[in-house]
Amino acid sequence: MTFLQGLLSNISTRTRLLGNASNTAQSSGAHLQALSSACATLMERGGEASQIMTAQRALTHYQQLAPEERLAFFSLLASDYAxxxxxxxxxxKAYCASEDNAALEQLFNACEPRRQDLLRRLNLCPGGTFELVKMRxxxxxxxxxxxxxxxxxSDFSHLFNSWFNRGFLVLESIDWNTPAAVLEKLIQYEAVHAISDWRDLRRRLDPDDRRCYAFFHPATGDEPLIFVEVALCxxxxxxxxxxxxxxxxxxxEVADTAVFYxxxxxxxxxxxVSFGNFLIKQVVQELSRExxxxKNFVTLSPVPGxxxxxxxxxxxQSLxxxxxxxxxxxDHEATELPAAAHKEFMRLAAYYLTEAKHxxxxxLNPxxxxxxxxxxxxxxxxxxxxxxxxGLQQAHGLMVNYLYQLERIEQNHEAYTRNHxxxxxxxxxxxxxxxxxxxxSEANA
Structure with a gap:
């Protein structure tokens, strides 16, 4: 953040606080109209200071919109900023006539939707990146x-894949001494095995045989992008x-396996926007050094679907x-199965994971x-x-281990990329x- 951006951030924050009373009095329609006007102004040429303030004003108006008005705003971007x-x-035509680099650049610029430039300009203000992530x-x-x-x-995706590329990501180790603002977000964002309370979170972070790593981005502050929980076993x-x-x-000194659970x-x-592949590979490197x-780097993964x-x-009637x-x-609560039926189940599980495909x-399995x-x-x-x-609802209790072997990762990746x-x-x-x-076979005929 530049000095000017920091100064304007403080000014705009105070302006928003002073204007809260009048903002709440505005109708939702007024916010949509004001947002449209701010976007039009933002696309005009202006100095950095005015552009930052206009971007801040536009995003503030967006935050006030009702869901149906956000849809109207998206439709405006799709039609008027194409x-x-x-x-x-x-x-x-100019490129066909000359086929030179200058004409090619002009063609590229002409093909880019105006809304991509608008999104870049909205990103000028402090906190703009995270607001755009929420907008998407x-x-x-x-x-x-x-x-x-x-x-x-597609425009959002194109920009985010550039803004959040690996070079901008920061890997951080998270433990029980990490600021509470970040720890609270782990509880909020945990998507695989829900964290019930702070005591549960402490069990996952505090012991010596536990690790947690997350990617952050300089533009999104203490908001984690992705995190992985690790048990040493x-x-x-x-x-x-x-x-x-x-x-x-x-x-x-006894642990020989790192489990990404x-x-x-x-x-x-x-x-x-892909983060997980970079995260796991970097965490493997970090743990290998520490x-x-x-000897083993494995997951303990669910089988949703x-x-x-x-x-x-x-x-x-295919089965x-x-x-x-x-x-x-x-019965999605059953946990007992005779040996013969158990063999059936495991064979079908293996088939699903290796042969059931789009x-x-x-x-099929994500x-x-x-x-x-x-x-x-x-x-x-x-x-x-x-x-x-x-676990019982989504896969009748089944889980799987995926193995990351450092010497085979690239070979396996190439095999999957080329022919799945x-x-x-x-x-x-x-x-x-x-x-x-x-x-x-008759049902599939």
Whole structure:
């Protein structure tokens, strides 16, 4: 932040405080009109001071809008701040005539929607980056029902992938002594295994055999972008309850395995901006330096969508299952299964993770896509790895370990990138191959 930006930040903060009474008196329609006017002013040429103040004013008005008015604002950006077709045609003709770099630059500039420049200018004011992240989160809520806003979403995505690239990210280790403002956000943003209270959070951060790392960005202050929780263990664990309940600590000199048991993206507005692959690889490097005796770097991952997939396959009569397994799958609280039906279940789990794919060729399971795309391999299936209500509902308690082997990460990543190959342990591949007997070929014909 420049000195001028800092000074204006203080001025604008006091201005907002003084203006709160009058702001609340304004109608929502007035805020939308004022926002539109501020955006138009922002696109005019002006000095840095006036642009910063105008951007601040625009974002303040945006914060006052009701959801339906935010939709109206997004529609305004999509229509009135698009690229100008006549300018594109003119620039293209000029490039075809000369084919020089100057004409190519003019063509690029003509093709860029004006709203990208507007978003850059809104980003000038202090705190603007995080406000724009929240703005995109609002946009994403509207996108499903308003597909004509897809181009605007692409503009946000384009800018955010540049603003939040790896060079700007700061890795921080988080422990129980980290400022409470940050710790509170971990409780808020935890997306895999809910943190019930401060005591629960302390169990995850304070012991010597626990670690937590997060990426931050200079422009978003103490707002984490993504964080990972790590348990240091002896051997590869197969049950997350034992990690979350945390009994006896594992001495650091005994620990040989780092377990990534929870990875949470914090900002909905940064959907599509990849942080996790950088985070895990850097954390592996950090832990390897701190604890060179560590031999295994694994996850203990949920399998969201597995229960739904099984239900869909049964509903379409694609699966022919034993009565015992069928009864088990209907009860999302069941945790007991005879040996024969257990084999059925594990074979289907292996098939789901290795063979059930989108038309694009990528695995259906989002967690599998993430870790396999990062260069991990599918290492082990864990029956009743998560017996919480959430774990039983989404995957009948199944959890899996993905293995990060430093010497094979790039090779696995390339295999997945080129043809979506699922690198997995031999016993998992064998189970997946055995699952073919449960599929009804006539239903799939």
């Amino acid at each position: 690229a100008e077709p006549s300018a594109i045609h003119s620039a293209y 989160a609002d946009l994403l809520k509207q996108l499903r029902h308003t597909p004509e806003l897809a181009a605007l979403n 002896k051997g590869i664990p197969d049950n997350v309850q034992r990690i979350l309940e945390h009994g006896e600590e594992v001495p650091l 929870s990875i949470s993206n914090c900002q909905a507005g940064l959907k599509g 604890l060179p005796q560590l 597995f229960a739904d997939w099984l239900a869909e396959q049964r509903a379409s 022919v299952l034993s009565e015992t397994l069928g009864t088990f799958l209907q 038309r694009s060729g990528q695995p 967690v599998a896509r993430f870790h396999l795309g990062n260069g991990a391999s599918l290492h082990r299936l864990n029956w009743l790895g998560d017996t919480s209500s959430k 190959s699922v690198v997995c342990a031999n016993d998992i591949r064998r189970l997946a191959n055995q699952a073919g007997q449960y599929f009804n």
